Amino acid sequence: MLTGLYDIRNLTFQGGNSYNARVIINPGDPVFSGHFPGQPVLPGVCTLAIVKDCICRVSEKKLRYCEMVQCKFTGMVDPSMSEILNIDFTLIRTEERINVNATVEEGGRVVMKMKAVMTEVFNG
Numbered sequence: 528m529l530t531g532l533y534d535i536r537n538l539t540f541q542g543g544n545s546y547n548a549r550v551i552i553n554p555g556d557p558v559f560s561g562h563f564p565g566q567p568v569l570p571g572v573c574t575l576a577i578v579k580d581c582i583c584r585v586s587e588k589k590l591r592y593c594e595m596v597q598c599k600f601t602g603m604v605d606p607s608m609s610e611i612l613n614i615d616f617t618l619i620r621t622e623e624r625i626n627v628n629a630t631v632e633e634g635g636r637v638v639m640k641m642k643a644v645m646t647e648v649f650n651g
Contacts, residue, residue, distance in 0.1 A: 532556045533577055533612075538584055541615075548581040548614040554606035569604035574612075574639055578629050581614055582645065586625065593624070594644040602638040609634040623647075 537549040552569060559567035575592070583590050604612065616629035624644050631639040 529558075529573060529576055532558060532573065535577075535581060535584065538581060540585075544617045544619055546581070546585050546616050546618070548612075548616075550577055550581070550612040550614060552604070552606045552610045552612060554610055559606060567606055569606065571600050571639070574600075574604060574631060575641070577612065578614060578616065578627075578631065578639075578641065579645070582616065582618065582625070582627060586618065589648040590625065590645040591648050592643050593646045596642040596644065598639070598641045598643070600639050602633070602636055604631075604633050604638050612638075 532553055534551045534553070535548055536551055537547070539547050541547055554567065558570065558573065562568055562570050575598070579590065579592065611633070613632040614629060616627060619626040624646055627641070627643045627645055629639075629641045630637055
């Protein structure tokens with residue numbers, strides 16, 4: 528669904544339970560023509576999907592959000608100002624869940640902070 532909107536360029540282990548991702552946003556993606564014309568802003572739901580994708584790649588599992596403990600958008604992601612998102616996240620695994628703390632930055636400013644719980648998606 529978000530094919531072409533972003534590219535995860537770097538996904539690195541920082542030690543302990545911490546990771547960092549560098550994501551490049553495509554300012555020419557059609558999502559920006561409707562959100563909003565003349566004032567492009569990355570929709571918050573897309574930011575959440577990008578964070579989820581990074582976590583899925585690190586965990587090598589298909590995951591879904593099952594609880595959003597806290598999610599605060601502190602700024603807008605404007606791809607005309609900066610096309611780079613820096614995502615720092617920590618994962619605490621339990622038997623059935625992954626507790627996530629994440630911070631998303633654009634241009635050196637925090638645009639989202641999140642605490643969530645994820646579970647594996649089983650097809651069948």
